[in-house]
Amino acid sequence: MAGPAPPFRLLGTRCTACAAVFFPREDSACRNPHCAGGGDLAEVPLSPRGRVWSYTDGRYRPPAPYVSDPAEPWEPYVLIAVELEAEGMVVLGQGAPGVRLADLTVGAEVEVVGGVLNEDAETTWLTWQFRPVGPAGRAGSTGSAERSGGGS
Numbered sequence: 184m185a186g187p188a189p190p191f192r193l194l195g196t197r198c199t200a201c202a203a204v205f206f207p208r209e210d211s212a213c214r215n216p217h218c219a220g221g222g223d224l225a226e227v228p229l230s231p232r233g234r235v236w237s238y239t240d241g242r243y244r245p246p247a248p249y250v251s252d253p254a255e256p257w258e259p260y261v262l263i264a265v266e267l268e269a270e271g272m273v274v275l276g277q278g279a280p281g282v283r284l285a286d287l288t289v290g291a292e293v294e295v296v297g298g299v300l301n302e303d304a305e306t307t308w309l310t311w312q313f314r315p316v317g318p319a320g321r322a323g324s325t326g327s328a329e330r331s332g333g334g335s
């Protein structure tokens with residue numbers, strides 16, 4: 184097999200005057216109301232990792248402009264809000280294929296990976312996804328989980 188894939192990074196922009204970071208990228212003007220102005224917006228790679236801020240799953244088909252084939256069965260997906268470490272900003276993205284709600288906890292570390300949003304015969308649209316790293320990323324290998332049995 185090939186070697187490790189090149190790291191996937193989100194690209195934002197940073198104001199050279201006040202250091203505010205924008206994602207999705209802002210290229211026209213700094214949106215920080217406290218910025219003195221006069222800076223340029225330079226492209227910066229964002230943190231490759233962050234921590235789960237919140238998460239949920241999507242069990243219904245979103246309306247357009249979301250692209251989905253109504254002839255295909257709808258597959259629920261996991262949606263994760265991740266707080267990026269260095270930037271302190273929360274970015275929303277889907278879980279990578281195979282990530283389930285049970286794999287996630289608030290505060291767990293996740294990494295950004297590239298994924299496929301949609302594809303047809305000519306084009307593949309890429310997006311970013313999140314996937315747990317470290318022990319939290321284990322896929323049910325140890326069977327010691329116990330239900331807490333209802334209680335009173």
Ligand SMILES: [Zn+2]
Nearest residue numbers: 198201213218
């Ligand atoms: Zn600024």
